[in-house]
Amino acid sequence: GEDVEQSLFLSVREGDSSVINCTYTDSSSTYLYWYKQEPGAGLQLLTYIFSNMDMKQDQRLTVLLNKKDKHLSLRIADTQTGDSAIYFCAESMGPNGGSQGNLIFGKGTKLSVKP
């Protein structure tokens, strides 16, 4: 079945780089996403990558995709205290699921940034 796995916690010092990892199972996924959720809030889309890409960079964010290993990572450069949040990896459901384009989420990685 379809599943997305993430490590649950990551702690870094302000100014360091953070790397959040994710593995997924559905090889038919067309897009993979990273969302950020701050306490008590909804989900904020950070970035996404199309499945035929290896890397995407957007300011401080770098997404790496290893399609062979079904591994996705999000690197945040120069991590700030405002980056403290829960980060969700998500894959879009393949067409066979009958819900084309809807998302399967991991459980989220809680990023804590220490000053």
Place this chain on the structure above:
Amino acid sequence: DAGVTQSPTHLIKTRGQHVTLRCSPISGHKSVSWYQQVLGQGPQFIFQYYEKEERGRGNFPDRFSARQFPNYSSELNVNALLLGDSALYLCASRTSIGDTQYFGPGTRLTVL
């Protein structure tokens, strides 16, 4: 531009009651999806609507239903509430099926 809006923000109900949650998509977006996020978990897909028709359903019981109106807003209804229905209910909209989804702030439902 306004983002996805949801109402109410918070809601407290008792077991067995019925609840209706509302969502207004981003202007120009014709597809709305609903997700349930239980504390400590990632969101789980409940329904997708596009052009007022149901286009997808997740693994949720028949107590959950939804509809989309001509102005593309949507309602999620849950009957015979259980304690386990306590969660953050998220609505997401997009221009059409397969496009990137943008989420609202959610409705926090507590069932006592």
